[in-house]
Amino acid sequence: MQSGKISESDISELYRLILSLKTEDDCKMLFEDLCTVREIEKMAQRVKAAKLLIEGETYNRVICKTDISSATLSRVSRCVRYGEGYNKFLKNI
DSSP, X not given: OOBTTBOHHHHHHHHHHHHTOOSHHHHHHHXXXXXXXXXXXXXXXXXXXXXXXXXXXXXXXXXXXXOOOHHHHHHHHHHHHHOXXXXXXXXXX
């Protein structure tokens, strides 16, 4: 995958940067530089929606509790069902 002038190596560097974070404050500091407030809120919304789905909430209740769009919730739901990340990492927090 390559978009514009960003290479797989550049993406790997981002992942390594994230892996170097030690504290929640470190994470906050970096993400506030990397992302807009709205982007951070959207990521948090997806995490909350995934957690609610894993806990057995219905689509309608998740939408009510998170104000997530049905299209985004559908994507999150697919990731919860067929992906690995949400299920692996949400159980650890």
